[in-house]
Amino acid sequence: MASPNGGVTTYDYDDSDSAAPVRAQTIEELHSLQRKAATAIKDGASPLQSISASLASLAREYGPNLVKGDPEAKVAPVPVKHQQASATIASSDSSLKFTHVLYNLSPAELYEQAFGQKKSSFITSTGALATLSGAKTGRSPRDKRVVKDETTEKELWWGKGSPNIEMDERQFVINRERALDYLNSLDKVYVNDQFLNWDPENRIKVRIITSRAYHALFMHNMCIRPTEEELETFGTPDFTIYNAGEFPANRYANYMTSSTSINISLARREMVILGTQYAGEMKKGLFGVMHYLMPKRGILSLHSGCNMGKEGDVALFFGLSGTGKTTLSTDHNRLLIGDDEHCWSDSGVSNIEGGCYAKCIDLSKEKEPDIWNAIKFGTVLENVVFNERTREVDYADKSITENTRAAYPIEFIPNALIPCVGPHPKNVILLACDAYGVLPPVSKLNLAQTMYHFISGYTAIVAGTEDGIKEPTATFSACFGAAFIMYHPTKYAAMLAEKMQKYGATGWLVNTGWSGGRYGVGSRIKLPYTRKIIDAIHSGELLTANYKKTEVFGLEIPTGIDGVPSEILDPVNTWTDKGAYKETLLKLAGLFKNNFEVFASYKIGDDSSLTDQILAAGPNF
Ligand SMILES: Nc1ncnc2c1ncn2[C@@H]1O[C@H](COP(=O)(O)OP(=O)(O)OP(=O)(O)O)[C@@H](O)[C@H]1O
Ligand SMILES: O=C([O-])CC(=O)C(=O)O
Ligand SMILES: [Ca+2]
Ligand SMILES: [Mn+2]
Numbered sequence: 001m002a003s004p005n006g007g008v009t010t011y012d013y014d015d016s017d018s019a020a021p022v023r024a025q026t027i028e029e030l031h032s033l034q035r036k037a038a039t040a041i042k043d044g045a046s047p048l049q050s051i052s053a054s055l056a057s058l059a060r061e062y063g064p065n066l067v068k069g070d071p072e073a074k075v076a077p078v079p080v081k082h083q084q085a086s087a088t089i090a091s092s093d094s095s096l097k098f099t100h101v102l103y104n105l106s107p108a109e110l111y112e113q114a115f116g117q118k119k120s121s122f123i124t125s126t127g128a129l130a131t132l133s134g135a136k137t138g139r140s141p142r143d144k145r146v147v148k149d150e151t152t153e154k155e156l157w158w159g160k161g162s163p164n165i166e167m168d169e170r171q172f173v174i175n176r177e178r179a180l181d182y183l184n185s186l187d188k189v190y191v192n193d194q195f196l197n198w199d200p201e202n203r204i205k206v207r208i209i210t211s212r213a214y215h216a217l218f219m220h221n222m223c224i225r226p227t228e229e230e231l232e233t234f235g236t237p238d239f240t241i242y243n244a245g246e247f248p249a250n251r252y253a254n255y256m257t258s259s260t261s262i263n264i265s266l267a268r269r270e271m272v273i274l275g276t277q278y279a280g281e282m283k284k285g286l287f288g289v290m291h292y293l294m295p296k297r298g299i300l301s302l303h304s305g306c307n308m309g310k311e312g313d314v315a316l317f318f319g320l321s322g323t324g325k326t327t328l329s330t331d332h333n334r335l336l337i338g339d340d341e342h343c344w345s346d347s348g349v350s351n352i353e354g355g356c357y358a359k360c361i362d363l364s365k366e367k368e369p370d371i372w373n374a375i376k377f378g379t380v381l382e383n384v385v386f387n388e389r390t391r392e393v394d395y396a397d398k399s400i401t402e403n404t405r406a407a408y409p410i411e412f413i414p415n416a417l418i419p420c421v422g423p424h425p426k427n428v429i430l431l432a433c434d435a436y437g438v439l440p441p442v443s444k445l446n447l448a449q450t451m452y453h454f455i456s457g458y459t460a461i462v463a464g465t466e467d468g469i470k471e472p473t474a475t476f477s478a479c480f481g482a483a484f485i486m487y488h489p490t491k492y493a494a495m496l497a498e499k500m501q502k503y504g505a506t507g508w509l510v511n512t513g514w515s516g517g518r519y520g521v522g523s524r525i526k527l528p529y530t531r532k533i534i535d536a537i538h539s540g541e542l543l544t545a546n547y548k549k550t551e552v553f554g555l556e557i558p559t560g561i562d563g564v565p566s567e568i569l570d571p572v573n574t575w576t577d578k579g580a581y582k583e584t585l586l587k588l589a590g591l592f593k594n595n596f597e598v599f600a601s602y603k604i605g606d607d608s609s610l611t612d613q614i615l616a617a618g619p620n621f
Helices: 026-035 048-054 108-117 150-155 169-185 213-222 228-232 280-293 324-330 369-374 447-456 489-505 527-539 578-599 610-617
Strands: 067-068 098-103 129-131 146-148 165-167 189-198 202-208 238-244 261-265 270-274 299-310 314-318 335-338 342-347 348-351 355-359 380-382 405-410 423-434 442-445 506-511 547-549 556-558
Touching: 048 067, 048 098, 048 202, 067 556, 108 129, 129 213, 146 169, 169 238, 169 270, 189 213, 202 213, 202 280, 213 280, 213 355, 213 380, 213 405, 213 578, 213 610, 238 280, 261 280, 270 280, 280 299, 280 342, 299 324, 299 489, 314 348, 314 527, 324 335, 324 355, 324 423, 324 527, 335 342, 335 348, 335 610, 342 489, 355 369, 423 447, 423 489, 423 527, 442 447, 442 489, 442 527, 447 506, 447 578, 447 610, 506 527
Parallel strands: 067 098, 098 189, 129 380, 146 165, 146 261, 202 238, 238 270, 314 423, 423 506
Antiparallel strands: 189 202, 261 270, 299 314, 299 335, 299 342, 342 348, 355 405, 380 405, 442 506, 442 556, 547 556
8 A cells, every 4th residue: 555654554444434523522412413303393382281281180279390301301391381370489399390291202212211111111023012011911891980970870871781880070089189199290201192083073182191101102003193283283182091000099999999990080071090001991991982972973983893895895893802803804905994993973984093902812924914014113012922032922922911912003004094984884794703603604684683783792702721621601792892882782772773774784793703613612713714704795795695594593694605615604514413502502592682681671762663673683492
């Protein structure tokens, strides 16, 4: 190498000398170069005053001092200006303290928050956030209470069979105070302002306040995400969730029967969560609120999945937990409108949510490719087990729970329809996972039968895997969602009948459960067969098929479907012990009958002949 400085050879050890040196004098300066300022939410739209009002104790004068951003960022806090308060006098210790508000953070920010917060948050090999929901891995319906006041006493469904367990306004406020004192005692809280319902005329604004970053990411995924402009004009929320799930309820307080408490006040438009970190509590709590608000506007709220064919044919998939709403509405050949919660108004269907919540036990890429591929950066994976080193998830592992879940924004499904709205449904598919193995894989229903099975809301899943074979247990949950409805089931049933009649939808009953014998003897119907059955419903093939009627349940079953072995269409063929089949069939029919007795004295809508037909549409034996 030629030497410019008189015979002394210099060697290039630095292989990056073509690049200019970094323009930083200190490591802090270098770090600050890394992050470019985001467009700040305009000052006038600062939500701090509104959030402080949300977090205000009802016993003290005004809301807590809040400051935006992470405490780690060490920005000097500026107190929120309260109109009522004189700025210099602190009336309580709590008013001297600052709580940092992390407002509508992005998924990346929430990942970092989650890692810092809990030892249980990890990034999986596909980029999802794996986390634990703590001691509760499912909802706690027996701990959900609704304030009974003069209005709700008259309006809501109370008493036997109802999901609404009462509490009074005072105890609600006491629990609210407990949650607020907990949240305000923290250094930081997460606040999300988001929407429910893609129907622009019936959109609801929700605020979620929580102590866990994972909860904020879960709701970011599950609710509709506002644009920056929508956030600037968000204003006052229509409904607020206070999630203090890390902190227990006070068992000595009135009405409290455990340290878990989910409290809803429809008058205050608030929900308070204590003593459970299961995130589904927030999602389904809001669903309950929609079941209250929407029917008042003539809109039917539905525990159903929904998708649409290329020709605009919409199908609803009703069913209890684990029956296949998410699995079957996520269909590569159709547009996904939503997997769990919808509204049916006079202008068509709309998804309530902005995301999906899939069961992922035994998930496989082959059987459910779209859900598999949706588990990537931004997705929350709850209670799954993964390899410590490779961070590959073992979806077959039930060590933590059988109810492992993935929560992802709906646009993670490639053929999601955005905005998530569609025309009136053509097919209404009722899913039941019949672990008794006696319901046919598919039956065509008349309107009365559709209503009978909708009100019954049957499934029989066998959850237990630990101690060998377990008995199937029948669950009847009115409207396939008794845990979420607010009014008497007949109100929703009448609305469904009216809409199905008005818009000419056909009802179907699809058994996604057992075939060839009950649980322990037979096996679950293969998902590819169920998909073929669903395809035949969508295509219209099944409307013109040949049918025969089953004994006892009186169901119309097709004699053949493309791609499905004909012998499985009538369950009796698949049982080797015909005596056991008949016995099991009658047993299930008896359970249906017992369950329906409470509805026998109710009128469904104004059409009394339809009520009579519904009563007669059950099993006959
Ligand atoms: N034949 C079948 N049809 C549908 N699902 C099946 C079938 N066989 C097995 N499965 C499995 O059953 C589960 C159905 O769960 P899915 O998430 O669809 O429930 P869901 O109805 O959406 O319940 P939730 O309301 O709790 O979210 C999935 O794990 C799916 O893989
Ligand atoms: O709410 C949950 O935990 C999951 C769900 O969708 C249901 O149970 O219907
Ligand atoms: Ca689901
Ligand atoms: Mn559900």
